[in-house]
Amino acid sequence: MxxxxxxxxxxxxxxxxxxxxxxxxxxxxxxxxxxxxxxxxxxxxxxxxxxxxxxxxxxxxxxxxxxxxxxxxxxxxxxxxxxxxxxxxxxxxxxxxxxxxxxxxxxxxxxxxxxxxxxxxxxxxxxxxxxxxxxxxGTWPIPQLYGPGYAGLWKSLYDMFDLDFDSSLDLTQPDEYWQxxxxxxxxxxxxxxxxxxxxxxxxxxxxxxxxxxxxxxxxxxxxxxxxxxxxxxxxxxxxxxxxxxxxxLDGSITCHYRLLPLLYARESDHAIQVLERVTAPNRLKKVLKGSEAVKRMVYQSRGHKVRALFDQNDLPRKEQALRNRIKKNGFWIR
Incomplete structure (x- = not known):
């Protein structure tokens, strides 16, 4: 609690x-x-x-x-x-x-x-x-066909460091489900x-x-x-x-956006407004223009073209699908 x-x-x-x-x-x-x-x-x-x-x-x-x-x-x-x-x-x-x-x-x-x-x-x-x-x-581990499942893989690590495995489990989630x-x-x-x-x-x-x-x-x-x-x-x-x-955190107070194209693709309108407001002052703009990603996504407004590719009420579940669509349309930049 x-x-x-x-x-x-x-x-x-x-x-x-x-x-x-x-x-x-x-x-x-x-x-x-x-x-x-x-x-x-x-x-x-x-x-x-x-x-x-x-x-x-x-x-x-x-x-x-x-x-x-x-x-x-x-x-x-x-x-x-x-x-x-x-x-x-x-x-x-x-x-x-x-x-x-x-x-x-x-x-x-x-x-x-x-x-x-x-x-x-x-x-x-x-x-x-x-x-x-x-x-x-659920990026790790990836259980193999003839190897241990999630429980066996994680338990081997808890045992390695003499930690109690059972008390770490979220029993509201089903057995062998990554969460x-x-x-x-x-x-x-x-x-x-x-x-x-x-x-x-x-x-x-x-x-x-x-x-x-x-x-x-x-x-x-x-x-x-x-x-x-x-x-x-x-x-x-x-x-x-x-x-x-x-x-x-990762909600109303902070936003972990990973890369600017992903920020424009999936984050809140509020997060985008904060980004554009804090990067607007000339003293910072002069410095941040040194980043091609900031220059293109924020100052040249390509980020809004990225956002137009997605329905915010029906986003792809996997991040890779977001990346693929952005790349296909020529807007990907790191």
């Missing part, structure tokens, strides 16, 4: 910012935070991977105008080192950056492709009970201490990558590794699906 709202919460927001698309997304997120949640009192920390042997090229935000614009919006760029993932698995950034966040201070991590569309003060975080995004599809088993999108997650969360996240992710249970021999870990480890971490720390009331 959801807890009552906690008043006047102070916590840090963390996102990963690096060269390329993510730097522009981080700037849009920062602008939407300041516009839509002006009472947010915490720090906005843009976590930046540093160059090293695990990166094929320098991952830092190269553009001085983007760095300056982030600073103007009150964001702080915080460096961290990549010791385990880097170019081979960039999703590992969200695991490794946790160790560079302030120890013992509550945090909320958001993917950079997130818009703040309402007041974060309306979200009753209970930082003692971690949670994560439930806006996901019976704890599974999140890693688009947001939160806890009272990033170091405690991060150490467990790293331990589980590396163990799964390097020494998986035999039951998982036919399963792919790329790009799913973070989302395989995440429910185990949340369960181990006492969280779950019910840690937040539904409809707030």
């Amino acid at each position: 959801a807890r009552k709202p906690v008043q006047s919460q102070t916590y840090n927001i963390a996102v990963v910012g690096q060269a390329g698309r993510l730097s522009y997304e981080a700037l849009i997120l920062a602008a939407s935070l300041r516009e839509m949640s002006p009472d947010f009192k915490g720090r906005l920390l843009v976590m930046e991977p540093q160059p090293g042997p695990l990166w094929k090229s320098d991952p830092r935000i190269q553009a001085a105008d983007i760095r300056a614009a982030l600073a103007d919006l009150g964001a702080e760029i915080i460096p961290f080192d990549s010791r385990y993932f880097g170019s081979s698995y960039p999703y590992g950034n969200k695991i490794e950056m946790l160790g560079a966040l302030p120890k013992g201070e509550p945090f909320v991590f958001f993917d950079t492709d997130t818009l703040i569309t309402g007041a974060l003060s309306d979200v009753p975080f209970d930082f003692d009970r971690p949670g994560a995004s439930l806006r996901r599809e 019976r088993y704890l599974y999140f999108n890693a688009g947001f997650f939160y806890y009272r201490c990033p170091h405690v969360f991060g150490e467990k996240f790293l331990e589980y992710a590396l163990a799964i990558r390097d020494n998986p249970p035999v039951e998982l021999c036919a399963q792919s870990f790329d790009p799913w590794l973070d989302q395989i480890a995440l429910p185990l971490v949340i369960h181990a720390l006492g969280g779950g699906k019910d840690s937040l009331p539904p409809g707030l």
